[in-house]
Amino acid sequence: MSISSKVMGRLTRYRALLTEYFPKDKLHVFSHELATMMGFSASQVRRDLMCLGYFGVPRYGYEVKELIHHINDVLDASKVHHVAVVGAGNLGRALMSFLGSRRATLKIVAAFDDDPQLANRLINGVPCYAMDRAEEIMKHQGITIAILCVPGSAAQRVTDRLVIAGIKGILNFAPVPIRIPVGIALEEIDVTSALERVAFYTTSRTGTPKKRRNSPQE
Amino acid sequence: MSISSKVMGRLTRYRALLTEYFPKDKLHVFSHELATMMGFSASQVRRDLMCLGYFGVPRYGYEVKELIHHINDVLDASKVHHVAVVGAGNLGRALMSFLGSRRATLKIVAAFDDDPQLANRLINGVPCYAMDRAEEIMKHQGITIAILCVPGSAAQRVTDRLVIAGIKGILNFAPVPIRIPVGIALEEIDVTSALERVAFYTTSRTGTPKKRRNSPQE
DNA sequence: CCTGAAATGTGAATCCATTCACATCGTTCA
DNA sequence: TGAACGATGTGAATGGATTCACATTTCAGG
The missing domain is CATH 3.40.50.720 (NAD(P)-binding Rossmann-like Domain)
Known part of the structure; x- marks a missing residue:
């Protein structure tokens, strides 16, 4: 299965989030946690993770360490x-x-x-x-x-x-x-x-602007 | 008709291209010219321009000055x-x-x-x-x-x-x-x-997710 | 062990973007 | 003038990405 450019982009961001901005003491993560952190839906996250060949366990989520490891495998298939x-x-x-x-x-x-x-x-x-x-x-x-x-x-x-x-x-x-x-x-x-895109949606009250909408709540 | 974020992005780039990097002495431009400059298909360009409310003339293309003007109208509907x-x-x-x-x-x-x-x-x-x-x-x-x-x-x-x-x-x-x-x-x-996305496609010979010589804006 | 709650993986449905294909029209040239 | 050409605008087809919905799995607790 070939990985699309969009999925790729999100995988790199999951990795960044998990390696750098995720509580070190959390060992598992749920798709819906990643989803709210990233600003999109849980099923989106699960779809993305499907192409890693690593599977979470129901009720438990994904093991963070394993998850990072498998993203590395796919993304850095390359050398340096x-x-x-x-x-x-x-x-x-x-x-x-x-x-x-x-x-x-x-x-x-x-x-x-x-x-x-x-x-x-x-x-x-x-x-x-x-x-x-x-x-x-x-x-x-x-x-x-x-x-x-x-x-x-x-x-x-x-x-x-x-x-x-x-x-x-x-x-x-x-x-x-x-x-x-x-x-x-x-x-x-x-x-x-x-920048021009932001400016456009900043004024135009009418159109439904963009993908992501989340409340600043935790 | 509401303008999608993707179309928006391309409109800003058409404008940049026309105002800054287009021969000043060319008065008209064809959809297929814009297309090769931007790296995608002519019908894509025509679709995009449709939402401007300005129409080209067959055999003649789009008048550059008018085109820029109408993109401005749509994009800068806002104030400063x-x-x-x-x-x-x-x-x-x-x-x-x-x-x-x-x-x-x-x-x-x-x-x-x-x-x-x-x-x-x-x-x-x-x-x-x-x-x-x-x-x-x-x-x-x-x-x-x-x-x-x-x-x-x-x-x-x-x-x-x-x-x-x-x-x-x-x-x-x-x-x-x-x-x-x-x-x-x-x-x-x-x-x-x-950068990681570029790196990925730089090595993986397998997948060819980029259709044409140019890739779309994210 | 059995039951219920909570999460996963995924087929199907939906939505959006892109491309195709072609009728249409303005321009040019015989 | 009119016929042929070459471009446009756009309905329909295609293709991809996202969401829905649900069967399935796992764990906790009695």
Whole structure:
């Protein structure tokens, strides 16, 4: 059974919740507990967990340790990935420090930038290289994933260079869609668009806005 | 007809594409042109544009100026929104400068932070206040939207305070889901989760959940 | 051991988004 | 002018994700 992108996304968040923000002394968790924490329905949670090959026990719920373990198995079926931040402007640098301390399987090992000022320096503990050394460094460091934080006007051009250099996955923060050949993984995060979406639903009283509705109760 | 969140998201991106990254001398645009630029199908584009109340002409496509104008009408049905960045760490600051120069209808007018070091200073041109002045400042400045960039451990607590202070919309960058009362707009951007998703599809040769060369916005 | 309560796993139903297919229409050119 | 082309708008078909509903399982307590 193949796991859809949406399920994937939720699995990563279950894991984050359980490993980092869940009481250490609770050994079991119910689907409806996860559901209220995440903001959706219990049957949704159970469906998602079904594709793990691990099953809870009725009346008892899921064993937290086992659950995390099985999510790891599915999600990190891969090896460790080496990641490069491409575009070391404000956003790029913020992401370096934000992601720096995170999962051990995703290591940020390099940054690239067009600006020669930044080349060959350490930025937030990450070595920064000139853009035209991308291919060389990527090969040498075994970099498979790029986080793209360049201005929209440069996004496609830089992407093309990354593709030539052999990138396998891209997380795109540039505010324009980019085109890539099939076979390369792509996720796009458009901050401006997200903000505009919030603004839209903030005023329009009429429409039923979004998925999640929970009371701030515990 | 109510506009779904997904359509909304694409409309903002059509607009960005047309206003900022489209040849100024092209007066018309075809659905299939937008489609290849955005990475999805032409009928998708036409469906989306249908809810604008503006119609293209066969053989000629859509008049760019009119199209932008009608997207504006639908998206900015609202007034200007005043936005606060909550949590002035690395990510918060990066977003301030990243979003600072953007759409005039979304103005970042304040930042809040628990750290007393940061209070009453200008950060990237934005005045920063202590968290406990949130209600006062929000009222005074007419702030309706918050961009939440605090650590996961503080996210729910800070959210509750914002809610009490009367926030109307939240864009959440904290890596945990937050719960809010009905009637408040919410969008969540989980960078870690997005990166993990890319990593997953980067290795797993098996599943091909991405249909076309481009993936949709989350 | 038996009964009841409470949770699970899952087929079926529902809902929503996307794509297909085509009738329709404006433009262009013979 | 009118016929052919190439694009649109949209009903219907498809496909995917979510929810419903319930049979099933497990545990607690008498």
